[in-house]
Amino acid sequence: MTLVAQAAALSESIVALRRAIHADPEVGLHTPRTRDKIRAALDHLPLEWEEGPSTTGLVGTLKGGAGAGRTVLLRGDMDALPMPEETGLDFASTVPGVMHACGHDTHVAMLAGAAQLLAAQADSLAGEVRFMFQPGEEGYHGARFMLEDGLLGGDGFDRPLPDAAFALHIMPNAPHGVVGGRAGPLMAAADMLRITVTGRGGHASMPHDTMDPVPIACEIVGAIQTMVARRFSVFDPVVVTISKIEAGTAHNVISDTAVLTGTMRTLSAANRARLKAELPVLAAGIAAAHGLSADVEIVEGFPVTVCDANAVDFGETVARDLLGQGAFLRLADPIMGAEDFAYVLEKVPGAMFFLGVSPEGSEWKQCCGIHSTKMMVDETVLPSGAAFLAGLATRYLAEGFASGSDQPG
Known part of the structure; x- marks a missing residue:
């Protein structure tokens, strides 16, 4: 048989x-x-x-x-x-x-x-x-x-x-x-990404008295996509997806922090290492330009x-x-x-x-x-x-x- x-x-x-x-x-x-x-x-x-x-x-x-x-x-x-x-x-x-x-x-x-x-x-x-x-x-x-x-x-x-x-x-x-x-x-390497943007909260009617982290977090999301599209070759693909955004507790409160969570996918060890090195610099630089800070945590997944x-x-x-x-x-x-x-x-x-x-x-x-x-x-x-x-x-x-x-x- x-x-x-x-x-x-x-x-x-x-x-x-x-x-x-x-x-x-x-x-x-x-x-x-x-x-x-x-x-x-x-x-x-x-x-x-x-x-x-x-x-x-x-x-x-x-x-x-x-x-x-x-x-x-x-x-x-x-x-x-x-x-x-x-x-x-x-x-x-x-x-x-x-x-x-x-x-x-x-x-x-x-x-x-x-x-x-x-x-x-x-x-x-x-x-x-x-x-x-x-x-x-x-x-x-x-x-x-x-x-x-x-x-x-x-x-x-x-x-x-x-x-x-x-x-x-x-x-x-x-x-x-x-x-x-x-x-x-x-199949790709997969790493988990968490970015915490920290500012100063307050009343939503007086944003000028706060350092609102939400628009800065949104700016970081857009900048990540620009970085992927313009700084990494399409022939060695990189995918970064921000799948979760958390901030605030009520409609009239500006939060102290905004947290972005997502995934990083790469098909080469070189791009994986480069993304881990460059993404924190990008996030911190955008936050600093607005007087805020951004802490980046990357949890390593599979190669x-x-x-x-x-x-x-x-x-x-x-x-x-x-x-x-x-x-x-x-x-x-x-x-x-x-x-x-x-x-x-x-x-x-x-x-x-x-x-x-x-x-x-x-x-x-x-x-x-x-x-x-x-x-x-x-x-x-x-x-x-x-x-x-x-x-x-x-x-x-x-x-x-x-x-x-x-x-x-």
């Missing part, structure tokens, strides 16, 4: 695990109920399990029976989002205000399916496969913590890092069963997700061979969302891919995408995702990449 046929035979168990996790979502770095469901679903497999002290992250290692060789990592994230669910599904979230709206339940289910497929042929595999079940992807830096805990190996730990790493992320409004990817930057070109070529070959010649789509542009698999790809050559899970025959752009309270997926695609992950592992262990970082540890 082909991997695709074997995965189809596992469809019921893949979907069942997905639905169990979907109905019982958890947020953040500690997802013990999700971890326990994974362990129970894979308890019959010859996996060696490890956990670290910082999270409920879980790594299961499958050692091939055909001797030493390469090591490949496959990753699936486990955590949900703090938002309500409005899908009306029979297996909708039973946890108020928490929903698997980014597909992490499907990622876990596909990775568990891949583990079953690979365990069935373990005797013929040379090397090992590590299955990384990661919490805390939604802004909690779960991958970084798992790396720091040594769960993936590396300098100072008892084993080297894997030789290659892959992850798969569903897209509900992308073509049914199509895998997408691109070499280089796939740029950069995919190895050889790994993307390799993934394209696997997708076309397993799922059909039309099953791979080269993405022309990066996505300005962020992903903490970036931490893994900073240390290990590899790639992240997207899998379209819209209903077969549907329009590409349909309601609703990720992070929507109404997001749903076509579960019939999940076995294909499991087969693709397993195919990446088996072929990498056998062949490595065509060139580049393809040698064992």
